[in-house]
Amino acid sequence: MKLRYLGHSGVSLEVAVGGRGFEVVIDPFVTGNPKRGVELASLRPDYVLVTHAHGDHWGDTPALAKEHGATVVGTAEVATYAGGLGLRSHGMNVGGRHEFGFGAVRLTPAWHSSSFPDGTYGGMPTGMVLEVGGLRLYHAGDTGLFSDMRLIGRLGLDVALLPIGDNYTMGPDDALEAVELLEPRLVVPIHYDTFPLLKQDAAAFARRVESETDARCLVMRPGDEADLEALLAQPA
Numbered sequence: 001m002k003l004r005y006l007g008h009s010g011v012s013l014e015v016a017v018g019g020r021g022f023e024v025v026i027d028p029f030v031t032g033n034p035k036r037g038v039e040l041a042s043l044r045p046d047y048v049l050v051t052h053a054h055g056d057h058w059g060d061t062p063a064l065a066k067e068h069g070a071t072v073v074g075t076a077e078v079a080t081y082a083g084g085l086g087l088r089s090h091g092m093n094v095g096g097r098h099e100f101g102f103g104a105v106r107l108t109p110a111w112h113s114s115s116f117p118d119g120t121y122g123g124m125p126t127g128m129v130l131e132v133g134g135l136r137l138y139h140a141g142d143t144g145l146f147s148d149m150r151l152i153g154r155l156g157l158d159v160a161l162l163p164i165g166d167n168y169t170m171g172p173d174d175a176l177e178a179v180e181l182l183e184p185r186l187v188v189p190i191h192y193d194t195f196p197l198l199k200q201d202a203a204a205f206a207r208r209v210e211s212e213t214d215a216r217c218l219v220m221r222p223g224d225e226a227d228l229e230a231l232l233a234q235p236a
């Protein structure tokens with residue numbers, strides 16, 4: 001399974017299931033992102049997963065879903081909003097899990113807020129646990145640290161995408177605590193450096209993850225790609 005980092009909290013996953021290829025995009029914020037790592041035209045999603053309605057996560061969802069007929073997955077409120085724009089959508093809520101063609105999605109709590117750029121209420125902010133390509137991957141969305149991350153960790157996480165930008169979300173210190181609760185095999189920091197307010201030393205965070213926890217840490221620059229199976233198969 002290929003993971004591509006779009007920049008900010010955006011990632012694209014490419015996976016083959018039963019001979020069919022799927023592209024799943026999470027929180028695509030490309031247009032207007034000063035640190036974008038990809039061109040919007042390089043994304044061809046079958047599904048667009050949205051952790052919450054803020055503009056830096058909802059982002060290019062309408063354009064991508066319209067162009068490619070992708071299904072928008074998020075809270076009931078996010079799905080209703082997408083449906084109102086004429087987009088295909090699937091609404092869920094915190095604690096629920098659903099099987100899609102590419103794998104399963106479970107919505108997890110996130111301590112944050114969620115409203116669309118036009119002020120419409122977006123429901124609860126969420127994180128997401130994906131079961132895809134034989135791996136379990138947690139995208140925390142925007143959140144502060146919370147102790148129930150321990151429960152998410154009990155699912156057995158291969159990969160955790162965690163915000164480290166501080167101010168609106170966890171900073172590096174709390175993200176390190178999150179790694180201890182989640183116990184993933186691999187950590188990928190997100191939601192930092194996009195704007196001056198979110199400036200962080202990701203390399204320093206990675207060194208701390210690797211010296212203070214059992215997890216490995218992969219710092220991705222916007223546009224970077226990683227083969228997750230190959231990466232996880234390497235000895236620590």
Ligand code: NI
Nearest residue numbers: 052054112142
């Ligand atoms: Ni947000």
Ligand code: MN
Nearest residue numbers: 054056057142
């Ligand atoms: Mn955000």
